[in-house]
Structures are given as C-alpha cells and as structure tokens.
Amino acid sequence: MAIKISDETLWKRLREGDELAFSTLFERYFRSLVNYGNSLMSYSGKVQDCVQDVFVDLWIYRNSLQESVVVKAYLIASLRRRAFRMVERDHIFNKATSDEKLDFLIDFSIEDKLIHEEFTATKVKRLNELLNQLPSRQKEAIYLRYHQGLNVEQIAETMNINYQSANNLIYRGLQQIRSAWPEDFALVLLMISEYL
Numbered sequence: 001m002a003i004k005i006s007d008e009t010l011w012k013r014l015r016e017g018d019e020l021a022f023s024t025l026f027e028r029y030f031r032s033l034v035n036y037g038n039s040l041m042s043y044s045g046k047v048q049d050c051v052q053d054v055f056v057d058l059w060i061y062r063n064s065l066q067e068s069v070v071v072k073a074y075l076i077a078s079l080r081r082r083a084f085r086m087v088e089r090d091h092i093f094n095k096a097t098s099d100e101k102l103d104f105l106i107d108f109s110i111e112d113k114l115i116h117e118e119f120t121a122t123k124v125k126r127l128n129e130l131l132n133q134l135p136s137r138q139k140e141a142i143y144l145r146y147h148q149g150l151n152v153e154q155i156a157e158t159m160n161i162n163y164q165s166a167n168n169l170i171y172r173g174l175q176q177i178r179s180a181w182p183e184d185f186a187l188v189l190l191m192i193s194e195y196l
Helices: 007-015 019-040 044-060 071-090 118-133 136-146 152-159 163-180 182-195
Strands: none
Touching (some): 007 071, 019 071, 118 163
16 A cells, blocks of 8 residues: 655655656646636636646746645645636636636535435535525635635635635625524534535
C-alpha cells in the first residue's frame, strides 16, 4: 500500500521542479476542479481547458509560487479567476466588470446518496429545493464550505471578496434555509455537511 504524500510536500517538490509531484497534484485535483469549473461555466470543454491552463501556469511559474499555501484552496481560487477571465473575454461586448458575472450553475443533487430511506429522501429533496433557491453567490459559498471543505478565509480568497462578505454569504444562505425549514434545521446542517 502506497503512502499518500501530503499536499505540502508535493507543493514544495513542485516548486523545486519535480515533475512527479506536479503530476500527482494534477491527478489528485483535476476531477474536483473540473466539477467546480462546471458549476461556473456551461461549456465542459472550456472548463477542462481552464483547469489544464491552471496547471500549465503552475508549472511555468513554479519558481515564483508562494512557499506555503493550502493547495486545494489555491487551485480553486486560480480556476475561478481563470474562468472569470474566459467569461469576460467571451462577453467582451457586455463589459463584464467583476467576477460577480459568474453564475454558480450547479444544482445540488444529494439524493442519490440517501435514496435508501423514503423519509430521508423526502427531506433531501426538500433540502435540494431550498439550496437551489439560494442566490448564486450564496449557493457557491455553501458549496465551497460544505462540499469542497474550504474555510471562510479560503472561500473569501476564492471568491475574491473579504472575509466578512464570505461569512455573510454562508450565514445568509443558511438563514434563508432555516427560515424556510425551522423545525428541522439541525437535520439540515447535518445533511449539508454529510452529504454534499
């Protein structure tokens, strides 16, 4: 059984020019980044291009990369910036001025993991509906927090907003769900954190 090398070690080796470390990071995060990219852009071919471009830049600029980063958060933030630039180029005539033009496109669908029990399936269906009614930015912040496991500071960096704004997005999204489903909010939080 192979020992899993930490992201920190791989990052250090990547900065030193280790191609195997680069390949390992690519394999570790490619699918996750494509999934996140698909939530930002509707063209999967362009998403894969963006993810590959993030890794190409990582290799090209490896000598100037920050010494210490949370690799997953860094890659997600890099992909989001690159996706915004692509959307901005594609919509140059619309004069996009901020990354708020990116719509978080993913529709939450966590029922596959819980469909075994009808009672739970009904609750999950209701949670999906409530999550999908959230404004795009709140939905993205909750996705990054509970699906990607990023902390509020990393979410703020990824979404190019300040810490308080990221915290507010998550809080307001959860409050909206809570107001629509007050009797089972503890269950809602458990379901969001367990099954997204």
